[in-house]
Amino acid sequence: MSIxxxxxxxxAFASPLVAFYLYQLIWKDIPNATSQLRFVAxxxxxxxxxxxxxxxxxxxxxxxxxxxLLMFRMPPVRTIRGIGPRVLAFAGTFAALGFRKLDxxxxxxxxxxxxxxxxxxxxxxxxxxxxxxGRSFSIVPEARELVTGGPYKFVRHPVYVFEEIAxxxxxxxxxxxxxxxxxxxxxxxxxxxxxxxxxxLRENFPEYESYAAKTARLLxxxx
Numbered sequence: 001m002s003i004x005x006x007x008x009x010x011x012a013f014a015s016p017l018v019a020f021y022l023y024q025l026i027w028k029d030i031p032n033a034t035s036q037l038r039f040v041a042x043x044x045x046x047x048x049x050x051x052x053x054x055x056x057x058x059x060x061x062x063x064x065x066x067x068x069l070l071m072f073r074m075p076p077v078r079t080i081r082g083i084g085p086r087v088l089a090f091a092g093t094f095a096a097l098g099f100r101k102l103d104x105x106x107x108x109x110x111x112x113x114x115x116x117x118x119x120x121x122x123x124x125x126x127x128x129x130x131x132x133x134g135r136s137f138s139i140v141p142e143a144r145e146l147v148t149g150g151p152y153k154f155v156r157h158p159v160y161v162f163e164e165i166a167x168x169x170x171x172x173x174x175x176x177x178x179x180x181x182x183x184x185x186x187x188x189x190x191x192x193x194x195x196x197x198x199x200x201l202r203e204n205f206p207e208y209e210s211y212a213a214k215t216a217r218l219l220x221x222x223x
Contacts, residue, residue: 006075014070017139021070025063032056048113055120062127069130069137076142078204085196089140092189096167098182102174111172118169125151125162133159141196143204148211155216157194164190 033056040049080086107115130137132150151158164187171183194217201208217223 010073010075011071014073018067018070021063021066025060025067029056029060029063033060048109048116051113051116051120055116055123058120058123058127062123062130065127065130066137069133069135073135073137074144076138076144078143078200080141080196080200085193086140088189088196089193092186092193093139095182095186095189096170099170099174099179102178102182104173105175105179107173115169115172118172119166120169122162122164122166122169126159126166129158129162141193141200143200146201146205146208146211148215153215154220155218156198156212157218160190160194161218 033053036049036053036056040053043049129151132152133147136144136147138144151162155161167183167186171179173179198208198212202212
């Protein structure tokens with residue numbers, strides 16, 4: 001299959017995701033950022049509202065990055081076989097949307113600040129990791145190019161590590177035990193997902209074994 005045809009096919013597969021993230025960006029993230037700016041203008045700037053403002057701005061950048069990567073990524077060299085890994089990948093990606101269905105918790109100001117800071121830090125670091133991942137980005141476990149620079153020099157799955165920081169901050173803002181259970185489900189789905197990613201990378205890149213041998217999976221010096 002030619003590179004052009006392969007790219008068109010990949011873009012066709014990605015189009016529903018592009019549409020979804022564009023919807024989120026235009027009708028959710030940008031209005032949230034506008035609303036937060038209006039709130040700050042009307043009520044003044046506190047530390048909490050400042051962090052919330054930074055968070056919604058980063059969310060806009062994050063949404064725009066996802067749309068760009070899906071549209072302009074390189075075609076895959078290999079995709080994981082079977083329907084199971086694909087379903088798990090999408091479940092892991094979108095499970096966090098379930099927090100929107102939960103009741104918010106009544107938090108102290110300190111816990112509110114901690115929760116929002118975690119979301120901001122986690123989202124910002126995930127954006128940073130995605131910049132390095134670049135055109136190798138995918139939802140389904142696929143091999144495009146082996147990325148070993150930036151945060152990938154220290155852990156093999158920085159996107160998942162940073163994303164869980166943001167998800168933990170999100171979980172703090174909703175009632176337990178439902179939020180705790182959803183957080184645990186999300187972690188389990190993402191952990192299973194990364195094992196399939198490693199499988200397809202090992203199958204396609206002989207150098208992955210040496211990279212994995214010297215690079216932590218998730219936590220430097222620990223695991």
